[in-house]
Amino acid sequence: MAKLIYSAIASLDGYIEDEQGKFDWAAPGEEEHAFVNDLERPIGTHLYGRRMYETMVYWETVGTGADQPAVIRDFAETWRAAEKIVYSRTLQSPSSVRTRIENDFDAGAITRLKESADRDITIGGATLAGEAMAAGLVDECHLFLTPIIVGGGKRALPDNVRAQLGLLAERSFRSGVVHLHYALCV
Ligand SMILES: NC(=O)c1ccc[n+]([C@@H]2O[C@H](COP(=O)([O-])OP(=O)(O)OC[C@H]3O[C@@H](n4cnc5c(N)ncnc54)[C@H](OP(=O)(O)O)[C@@H]3O)[C@@H](O)[C@H]2O)c1
Numbered sequence: 001m002a003k004l005i006y007s008a009i010a011s012l013d014g015y016i017e018d019e020q021g022k023f024d025w026a027a028p029g030e031e032e033h034a035f036v037n038d039l040e041r042p043i044g045t046h047l048y049g050r051r052m053y054e055t056m057v058y059w060e061t062v063g064t065g066a067d068q069p070a071v072i073r074d075f076a077e078t079w080r081a082a083e084k085i086v087y088s089r090t091l092q093s094p095s096s097v098r099t100r101i102e103n104d105f106d107a108g109a110i111t112r113l114k115e116s117a118d119r120d121i122t123i124g125g126a127t128l129a130g131e132a133m134a135a136g137l138v139d140e141c142h143l144f145l146t147p148i149i150v151g152g153g154k155r156a157l158p159d160n161v162r163a164q165l166g167l168l169a170e171r172s173f174r175s176g177v178v179h180l181h182y183a184l185c186v
Contacts, residue, residue: 002117003139004047004110006129007039008156009177012145015153016126025148029175032144033071039142040078044119047110049128050088056124060096087128107135130158133184140168140183147176 008016009026017023028036048056059079062072084099091101102109105128114121114137123129123138132138143156165182172178 002044002114003120004114004132004137005043005120005122005140005142006133006138007036007122007124007142007144008126008129009144009146010156011148011150011153013149013151014156015150016156018150018153021153025150026144026146028144028177029173030069030071031173032175032177032179033075035171035173035179036144037071037074037078040075040082040122042119043082043122044117045083045085045113045121046079047121047123047128047132048084048086049125050086050091052125052128053084053086053088053091053094057095105131107132107137110135110137126154126156126158130161133158133161133163136186138184140181141165143180143182145178145180 009023009028010016011018011025016026018025046056056079059076062068062076064073064076080097082098084094084096086094086099086101087105088101089103094101110132123132129138164185166185167180168183169181170179
């Protein structure tokens with residue numbers, strides 16, 4: 001059975017974007033990028049809320065020539081190879097290959113996908129992942145806490161969800177970013 005994994009890069013006070021909708025402060029450095037690339041490599045399918053998809057689809061067309069850093073080329077190639085499902089009631093057609101749009105987030109369909117998939121599945125952004133957490137579908141999360149306090153914005157973790165977590169791994173980076181890998185206990 002595949003796991004459903006939520007990953008987010010957040011400020012220390014827990015926001016994925018600040019009150020201006022900015023998240024430039026969350027851009028990973030080379031060391032974090034290489035680590036994220038290794039997390040992404042085994043993933044078979046990404047589930048995206050429409051807003052996160054609009055950010056991530058950049059990777060469909062970014063140049064992968066020799067002039068690009070190796071971590072960028074690696075991430076782009078990994079991303080392009082994975083399947084994507086985008087949840088949206090407004091998006092008419094995807095802007096990437098291996099991508100389909102779903103109008104409704106159906107917990108039963110996600111459970112069946114987890115049961116049938118042979119590779120793990122990720123979910124993002126925060127709104128869609130929050131719905132999946134509320135439905136008890138998320139098995140693990142990777143939080144990258146960035147050494148900045150932004151004071152408000154969109155929270156990485158949902159309101160009104162209570163869950164006990166078990167720490168699976170942790171790592172700190174030279175930039176001051178801390179990675180926390182948790183399992184959600186059932
Ligand atoms: N911190 C970082 O490193 C980082 C990285 C990338 C992006 N970001 C930020 O994170 C944001 C994405 O997170 P988010 O929480 O704002 O949005 P999100 O979860 O990615 O997308 C929300 C959208 O997904 C669709 N959706 C959600 N639930 C649905 C359901 N049950 N059925 C059908 N469609 C559903 C809706 O699209 P429609 O409105 O089309 O119906 C909704 O407006 C980005 O916009 C960006 O600002 C941060």
